[in-house]
Amino acid sequence: MRKKTIRKRSSRFRLFRIVFLAGFLLTVTLIFLVSTLGTQKFGAMHKLVLEAVGPLQKMVTFTTSSVKNFVDDHLVVFQDSLRLREENNRLLIQLQEKEELLNKSREAMATNASFRRLLGFRDGLSRPAIAASVIGKDPSVWFRSIIIDQGSNSGIVKGNPVVNSEGVVGQVFTTSPNYSKVLLAIAPSSAIDVLLQKSRVRGILKGTGTLTYRLEYILKTVEVEEGDYVVTAGYGGVFPTGLPVGVVSRVIKKPRGMFHEIEVTPTVDYQTLEHLLVIEQRDISELQQMDAF
Structure with missing residues (x-):
């Protein structure tokens, strides 16, 4: 009970001090206003109030000015930062556009070079050829094949040999009006009549399902060395004679x-x-004449 009574007295005393202080400040303010409005002369009370309020006003003015300068400085920095960021974004976009144009230019140059090699190779063929592009691949190991963007509408039929500027690629094994499927020469179901270019010995080149061939039916009496070139034999009229197929990489x-x-x-x-x-x-008539000969 005594503690509660002491707390109540303390609260009342604090309230009294607050009310007294507020009343004192109000009285001083009223006196200042009356003295200011009532006469143009500075009285003692006016001077006293001025001396009391001056430092506070000076501090408020200084603080306000400092805050304003701080905000202005940081606002300028922020605006500069925004301008720099916008400029960086603009330059980055320009750089990306330039890189994209450069990549397109490089791709166009590489494509043109590839076409030039292909056209040069076609000029050396003994038979007409149709240009095509690869649009799909079959990932299966046993039946490795690709899809090209030319079909029966272009005159392509089953059995047509397929090559590029590097050599033999495979044979067409099915067609539709606008597309064809090509069995790659590396497929295990592929077999091509070939010659060892140096010795002119005939063999059968078979696919392994990997990125290598297996050359079969070459007698041990034949001298075969690593680096020997293998070319098409031209038998049966499927592949022209002498097209590059591969290079001997190992002899066991x-x-x-x-x-x-x-x-x-x-x-x-x-x-x-x-x-x-x-x-x-x-x-067919040409093939029959070759067979008769």
């Missing part, structure tokens, strides 16, 4: 058996196929 001489075990690396980069040539088949 086993003690048993009649034939060499030969690994051939393709001259064609199958991972970067883009533009191809589909070679037209010979006429």
Whole structure:
């Protein structure tokens, strides 16, 4: 009870002091106003109030000025920062546009160079050829194939050989009016009649499903070395004679058996196929004449 009574007395005393102070300030203010409005002369009370209020007003003015200067300075910095950011964004956009144009220019130059090589290769072929582009790939290992953007409407039929400027790519095995599917020469179901260019010995080049070939039916009596070129034999009139196919990369001489075990690396980069040539088949009458001869 005593503690509560002491707290109440303390609260009342604080309230009394606040009221007294407020009354004193109000009285001083009224006296200042009366003395100011009532006469143009500075009385003692006016001077006293002025002396009391002056430092406070000076401090308020200084603080206000400092805050204003601080805000103005930081506002200028903020505006400069915004301008710099906008300028950086503008320059970044310009740089990206320039890089995009540069990339397009490089791509156009690379495409043109590829087409020039392909057209130069076509000029050296003994048969007409149709230019096509790769638009899809079959990822399966056993039946590796690609889809090209030319079909039966362009005169392409099943069995047409497909090449590029590097050599043999494969054969067309199905067509639609506007598209064709090409069986790659590296597919395990592919087999091509070939010659060892140096010795002119004939063999069968088979796909392995990987980025290599296997050359079969080359007798051990034949001298075969790494680096020997393998070209198409031209039998059956499917592929023209002498088209590059690959390079001998390994010769395994086993003690048993009649034939060499030969690994051939393709001259064609199958991972970067883009533009191809589909070679037209010979006429049936021409093939019959060749067979009769």
